[in-house]
Amino acid sequence: MGVFIATVDGSIVIISLPAIFRGIGLDPLAPGNISYLLWMILGYLLVSAVLVVALGRLGDMFGRVRMYNMGFAIFAAASIALSLDPFMGAPGALWLIGWRVVQAFGGAMLTGNSAAIITDAFPANQRGTALGINQITALAGQFIGLLAGGFLAVIDWHAVFWVSVPIGVLGTIWSYRSLRETRTPQPARIDWVGTLTFTTGTGALLAAITYGIQPYGGHATGWTSPTVLGGLGLGLALLIVFCIAETRIRQPMFRLGLFKVRAFAAGNIAALLTAVARGGMQFMLIIWLQGIWLPLHGYDFEDTPLWAGIYLLPLTFGFLVAGPIAGFLSDRFGARLFATGGLVLVVLAFLGLLALPVNFPYPLFALLLFVSGAGQGMFSAPNTSAIMGAVPAADRGVASGMRSTFQNSGTSLSIGVFFSLMIVGLASSLPTTLTAGLTAQGVPESTARSIAELPPVSTLFAAFLGDNPIAHLLGPSGVLTTLPPEHVAALTGKEFFPQLVSGPFHQGLLTVFGAAAIMATIAALASLLRGRNA
Known part of the structure; x- marks a missing residue:
């Protein structure tokens, strides 16, 4: 429930943005307003990517269940505030963006500790199934959010945020009443140097990528802007300082030593590249459907957000069918076969999309979506199980946070990378x-x-x-x-x-899906090199 609602809220505003901006009386495409549009989408993803490692590490130190429960409470409070936006125009947009950031903080506490709690609770021969269900629920939430946003926006734009309130409140009560710590927390000093350099560096890098999408001067994108270049330089410099510092601090926030474990390193590299490819595919498919295919087939432009979510359902079905099955089978036969095979299906789906005409026959399009969703489901569940099973029990919180960071960062990177490729x-x-x-x-x-x-x-x-x-x-x-x-x-x-x-x-x-296919191919090679027993 926790990871589902956290990921649903990561994508639910994408389809419902027209209704939200009409509701607060703001034209997001007017000069100077595009930043509101971008931060409404990317603010949540950026905060989730930046903070999830630190919050996973705090779970190791002070109790994973304690951090998880607190995350549910924060998430529920932010959902209530979002549904009660009292302002119009730019102040209304800033209210929503600010509380989306708070909501993302609670969501990061949920996603950063959920996999560690499940890994602690289940024996090795059931862990793949349990983590598979959790991971597929999270990824399916991204696509279900698109559909839910389309339906709820038709009713009332506030309903986009109302849906999180009962789940957040119920989840908070349920988690506080039922969850118990299964391992003793390991008190340690907070790694302030690592926390500050990582969060600031990652935040600067992802924020710069966000502004790189926007035009600058006479250029179609902002990649030549001094602000963007400065943000990229500052982010990279701080991350270099972070890597050096983490090798010298006695109790670091980020366990760089975990990358010596082949299954952990290969799994996270594959997850990052897959997240980039998946995020790019998601946004390009929405634009393809809403801007071209649906209008050509008689749908009014204002109705296309809802129908785009409906026509993308085969992708979600693929996730839901393949994910739990692959997680169960990976407990018996290992993760490498299913994770790598799933990525091969993803590559084939991208190649199929490359071959489609712009005005495609929908049955073939739906088949390719299902194959892509099934492949991602086959990859995600076993890959998560292999990553979490490869690390010591004491490091599962930070490992869960690191895994979530790679996944969330990949989604944020994909928007900057693929939108820029398309704009150019x-x-x-x-x-x-x-x-x-x-x-x-x-x-x-x-x-x-x-x-x-x-x-x-x-x-x-x-x-x-x-x-x-x-x-x-x-x-x-x-x-x-x-x-x-x-x-x-x-x-x-x-x-x-x-x-x-x-x-x-x-x-x-052709450029976007070609780049995504290359990334998925490299991810498949990384997955293949994870080791026979992983």
Whole structure:
């Protein structure tokens, strides 16, 4: 229950962002407002990635159950605050972002200690099944969050946050009443140097990647911005200091020595690369469905967020079918066969997606989603069991936190990496395509050129939010009021934008899914090298 609701809330706002921003009266695509949009999505993921190791280590020191229970209480309180946002406009967005950060802190306490608690509680011959159920529940929560966000946003944007309140309150009461420590905590000094350098360094690095997506000056992305470059440099420097310090501190927060265990190192490398590939796939599929495929098949742009979640269900089914089975079988036959075989399926699914046309037949698309979900389920459960079973009992809290950090960091990295790849790909061909398409419908060339020169991120996020991108881009110019009705109908119809951008978008998809396939292949090789007994 804990990891499920924590991961559901990591993704539930993605589909429901249009309703949330309409509810607080804020246009997220207006100049200066894109940062609100990004931090609404990435703030939760960033905090989860940064703090989960420290909170897992504190669980080793002061009691894993104690930290887990406290996490449920914090999560429930933040969920209540989110559902009662009293402000409108920018203050309303800042309220939501701030409390999402607090909610992520509670969620990190849950995910950072849950795997360690389960590993303590189950014998080795049942551990794979137990951790498999836990891990697949967590990963399935990411995709169920997409579907839940679409349904709840139709009812009321507050309902997106209400759903966490009863689960958070019930979970808090249940965990305090039923969970007991199964091992004696190991009191130790808090590693302040390691904690501060790791959290600040990781935070600076991931924040810089977040701002790298946004345009800077005349560039489509912000990777040349002094702020972004400074954040990347500061983050890397602090992480180098962190690695040096952790080798010299008697009781370090981050057990670098655990990477000497082959199964632990290989499993975490594979998990990081898989998380990057999975996160990129998730966001690109949403944009593909919402911006092109669903409108071409008659769906209104404002309805596409909900239907995108529905059409992605085969991915979740694949997780739910394969995960527990692979976890159970890995207890008998080892993790390597299932984890590596699962990643091979993921690679094949990416290659299949590469071969699809933009306007694909859905049965084939659904089959590829199911194969990808099943492959990720086959990988995740045995991989988690192998990682947790390879470390000493006293280090399971910090090992669980390290595993979660790699997974959460991979999701955050994927957004920066894959959005940048897509934006760069669109920037090379979208301006010419937009100019030609708009002028053909009577839009003055000066207006068409000014729109075509806007950063592609605005067009990308408009599709992502379920807006008609052409109507959104032309609206402020007032051009639509001067054009003949048939041209206005064509420009703002369901097919004009998808047909216009399908070529440039497909080129971007080839780059994104090609990179994801390479990452999944490297992850499969890392998994294969984990050792025969792991």
